[in-house]
Amino acid sequence: xxxxxxxxxxxxxxxxxxxxxxxxxxxxxxxxxxxxxxxxxxxxxxxxxxxxxxxxxxxxxxxxxxxxxxxxxxxxxxxxxxxxxxxxxxxxxxxxxxxxxxxxxxxxxxxxxxxxxxxxxxxxxxxxxxxxxxxxxxxxxxxxxxxxxxxxxxxxxxxxxxxxxxxxxxxxxxxxxxxxxxxxxxxxxxxxxxxx
Amino acid sequence: xxxxxxxxxxxxxxxxxxxxxxxxxxxxxxxxxxxxxxxxxxxxxxxxxxxxxxxxxxxxxxxxxxxxxxxxxxxxxxxxxxxxxxxxxxxxxxxxxxxxxxxxxxxxxxxxxxxxxxxxxxxxxxxxxxxxxxxxxxxxxxxxxxxxxxxxxxxxxxxxxxxxxxxxxxxxxxxxxxxxxxxxxxxxxxxxxxxxxxxxxxxxxxxxxxxxxxxxxxxxxxxxxxxxxxxxxxxxxxxxxxxxxxxxxxxxxxxxxxxxxxxxxxxxxxxxxxxxxxxxxxxxxxxxxxxxxxxxxxxxxxxxxxxxxxxxxxxxxxxxxxxxxxxxxxxxxxxxxxxxxxxxxxxxxxxxxxxxxxxxxxxxxxxxxxxxxxxxxxxxxxxxxxxxxxxxxxxxxxxxxxxxxxxxx
Numbered sequence: 304x305x306x307x308x309x310x311x312x313x314x315x316x317x318x319x320x321x322x323x324x325x326x327x328x329x330x331x332x333x334x335x336x337x338x339x340x341x342x343x344x345x346x347x348x349x350x351x352x353x354x355x356x357x358x359x360x361x362x363x364x365x366x367x368x369x370x371x372x373x374x375x376x377x378x379x380x381x382x383x384x385x386x387x388x389x390x391x392x393x394x395x396x397x398x399x400x401x402x403x404x405x406x407x408x409x410x411x412x413x414x415x416x417x418x419x420x421x422x423x424x425x426x427x428x429x430x431x432x433x434x435x436x437x438x439x440x441x442x443x444x445x446x447x448x449x450x451x452x453x454x455x456x457x458x459x460x461x462x463x464x465x466x467x468x469x470x471x472x473x474x475x476x477x478x479x480x481x482x483x484x485x486x487x488x489x490x491x492x493x494x495x496x497x498x499x
Numbered sequence: 500x501x502x503x504x505x506x507x508x509x510x511x512x513x514x515x516x517x518x519x520x521x522x523x524x525x526x527x528x529x530x531x532x533x534x535x536x537x538x539x540x541x542x543x544x545x546x547x548x549x550x551x552x553x554x555x556x557x558x559x560x561x562x563x564x565x566x567x568x569x570x571x572x573x574x575x576x577x578x579x580x581x582x583x584x585x586x587x588x589x590x591x592x593x594x595x596x597x598x599x600x601x602x603x604x605x606x607x608x609x610x611x612x613x614x615x616x617x618x619x620x621x622x623x624x625x626x627x628x629x630x631x632x633x634x635x636x637x638x639x640x641x642x643x644x645x646x647x648x649x650x651x652x653x654x655x656x657x658x659x660x661x662x663x664x665x666x667x668x669x670x671x672x673x674x675x676x677x678x679x680x681x682x683x684x685x686x687x688x689x690x691x692x693x694x695x696x697x698x699x700x701x702x703x704x705x706x707x708x709x710x711x712x713x714x715x716x717x718x719x720x721x722x723x724x725x726x727x728x729x730x731x732x733x734x735x736x737x738x739x740x741x742x743x744x745x746x747x748x749x750x751x752x753x754x755x756x757x758x759x760x761x762x763x764x765x766x767x768x769x770x771x772x773x774x775x776x777x778x779x780x781x782x783x784x785x786x787x788x789x790x791x792x793x794x795x796x797x798x799x800x801x802x803x804x805x806x807x808x809x810x811x812x813x814x815x816x817x818x819x820x821x822x823x824x825x826x827x828x829x830x831x832x833x834x835x836x837x838x839x840x841x842x843x844x845x846x847x848x849x850x851x852x853x854x855x856x857x858x859x860x861x862x863x864x865x866x867x868x869x870x871x872x873x874x875x876x877x878x879x880x881x882x883x884x885x886x887x888x889x890x891x892x893x894x895x896x897x898x899x900x901x902x903x904x905x906x907x908x
Contacts, residue, residue: 362823
């Protein structure tokens with residue numbers, strides 16, 4: 304995990320945010336993320352995010368569930384310990400379908416929830432830097448990652464000109480780390496998050 | 500909306516093709532009628548009338564599913580379907596036409612006392628049979644005729660009322676108040692249709708028309724199964740027409756996003772159909788009671804084995820694996836292929852539901868089935884095309900139209 308320098312621009316209107324996102328992208332800046340109080344339709348498209356692969360993962364988990372169920376039941380009931388249930392054949396496929404279905408759903412659901420948490424970097428006892436507290440309330444917060452070449456002042460005024468009501472520069476941890484929100488500690492010595 | 504082509508003109512090719520299909524169908528119908536329909540052999544008669552019966556019931560229910568689609572989306576306050584709602588509306592104009600064919604065929608079968616099709620028509624056998632005697636309040640010619648007339652009549656009338664109110668949105672822009680009133684009236688009319696639909700397609704009609712061929716056997720799943728079959732085929736038919744119109748350069752406001760949602764319906768209701776297929780099959784397989792397994796005996800272990808499981812592959816495995824991906828539901832070619840496959844699969848399903856009971860020893864699938872099928876497909880293309888051409892293709896002033904234009908999945 305590395306600390307990076309970010310320029311943060313806050314917008315109070317979706318209609319302003321969209322053209323700003325497009326302009327920032329076409330100006331060549333790299334958008335780290337946009338934090339919004341609610342899901343904004345079409346923002347992923349405007350930001351140029353690729354389609355999520357969560358559903359492919361879900362399919363793989365589902366297939367795993369199907370084969371686990373069928374493999375287990377058929378081995379147990381047809382090979383290892385065959386029992387006679389009401390004169391049905393040992394390999395009684397129709398009777399296994401409900402369990403197979405349930406296990407498929409269980410694997411897919413649990414697997415996708417965990418994958419989703421991993422992709423979004425959310426988990427219990429894990430902390431992530433908040434660029435602006437009002438992103439959870441009423442502000443759309445666009446975070447732009449800086450490189451050595453980025454002129455911070457230019458970028459700030461660029462954001463302001465495109466409708467940002469508030470801009471600042473932060474040096475922050477980009478990923479997630481073990482920590483708790485109710486205890487104000489950071490994994491690094493430097494507690495200063497707001498730089499000039 | 501200057502660039503929108505509102506008026507559909509029937510291409511000459513479509514007319515030629517539909518008339519050719521009808522011609523082929525009529526030839527098959529006449530040959531079938533002469534050689535089988537009026538034959539003295541009961542098997543031949545059952546073959547002909549059964550084939551006609553499942554085709555006409557299938558197409559009536561499939562076209563009626565279009566109106567059901569409009570009504571449920573209206574009740575759910577859906578907006579996304581407005582940009583192409585004239586397509587399902589046009590398809591639903593087939594209900595009176597196919598409905599009257601169904602009516603004639605069924606009433607003829609009942610009135611001419613064809614007890615080799617409906618065993619419960621045989622009054623002497625019923626009098627000696629405690630099971631059929633117990634069902635005779637439901638399975639008797641009088642009730643059959645009244646309920647069939649009511650069902651087809653009310654589908655047609657309530658559907659016509661839905662289409663009439665849709666025409667009002669062509670005339671003039673609506674303000675908030677008149678728009679809200681318009682939506683409320685839409686909702687009320689859709690509710691009437693949906694309730695009647697539930698009482699007929701959702702319960703009694705498949706029991707009466709198709710399940711009563713096996714007069715002793717019953718399954719409470721049967722109607723839902725038939726409904727799922729006809730609804731998923733109905734969505735496929737809508738998809739086909741939408742894609743056809745897009746190819747011809749109409750429906751500018753309908754995009755991949757709308758196709759994606761139609762594809763979702765096709766995918767989801769294929770799964771729903773399988774759920775009912777399995778629920779019906781598994782319970783009977785598990786209990787293994789002769790009174791119940793009699794329906795599946797010749798289908799699972801007899802001559803219909805191939806069709807029975809092919810049915811499951813076409814209607815479950817294919818949609819499940821092929822339509823699962825997002826990109827597949829947004830691909831015009833793939834959706835066209837799947838829609839044709841699903842329509843064929845459910846037509847085959849109706850085939851085995853009816854003919855599997857009428858001709859237990861031999862599979863009759865042959866020239867007659869495809870001939871009659873081509874008659875119905877031809878009629879469908881001809882009349883849906885005409886109906887599309889008779890109205891503007893876009894509900895210009897519908898309050899929810901904008902919702903449909905900006906629809907994004």
